[in-house]
Amino acid sequence: MSQAQTEQQSGTYQAHFRVWRGDADAGELADFTVEVHEGEVVLDIVHRLQATQAPDLAVRWNCKAGKCGSCSAEINGRPRLMCMTRMSVFERTETLTITPLRAFPVVRDLVTDVSFNYAKAREIPSFVPPPELAPGEYRMQQEDVGRSQEFRKCIECFLCQDTCHVVRDHEENKAAFAGPRFLMRIAELDMHPLDAAPESGLDRKATAQDEHGLGYCNITKCCTEVCPENIKITDNALIPLKERAADRKYDPLVWLGNKIRRRTE
Structure with a gap:
């Protein structure tokens, strides 16, 4: 059985992310490949990214239930809550680009000064x-x-x-x-x-x-x-x-x- 078939059956796959890293002075998009499990939201993947590859990644979040408004970011250019954006709405082969809110000054990484x-x-x-x-x-x-x-x-x-x-x-x-x-x-x-x-x-x-x-x-x-x-x-x-x-x-x-x-x- 191929890896693609195994992923299809298990619901687990490897997704390509581009995440903005930097501060108020400078920054750039960094590429990551992160494991995704069935039923997860973008914030789950960001947490896994912190746990496995980028422990210094700055991101603001609190309730993870779509009620605090903390985890706002731009995903593929669209302002969204990361905790309410399911990975299933994207194609598995799609690259997800996560950037901070564009209208406000960057503090660090995905955190902005609102x-x-x-x-x-x-x-x-x-x-x-x-x-x-x-x-x-x-x-x-x-x-x-x-x-x-x-x-x-x-x-x-x-x-x-x-x-x-x-x-x-x-x-x-x-x-x-x-x-x-x-x-x-x-x-x-x-x-x-x-x-x-x-x-x-x-x-x-x-x-x-x-x-x-x-x-x-x-x-x-x-x-x-x-x-x-x-x-x-x-x-x-x-x-x-x-x-x-x-x-x-x-x-x-x-x-x-x-x-x-x-x-x-």
């Missing part, structure tokens, strides 16, 4: 509690809960941030653009029926447009395509937020109402 995202998170004004209600008195209709519950599934893997070309291809945009993950957060708060931001003088639609770069998004849906939680980021968060922001800024009746209000104040 602090950009935490800085953007701090720029988003938080939920404003309704002043007339005490904690424990909040009540919402299930329909309202359902509208924003989808966005709460986000595990902050930052794959959407990585694949967004506004961030990925234009470093100069980062200062003015929050990215899809945090524009989705603004959209969630803007549709929250208990958020008292308007009463406090905060217009989330205005800040999304003027401070967080909503206008940079041209709804290519690449963020939605890579989301491991299957959140419809573009259709359910960004497009509706754009529509509400446009109504506020460009609707002639709203514009006239604002003019009249200013004259009477």
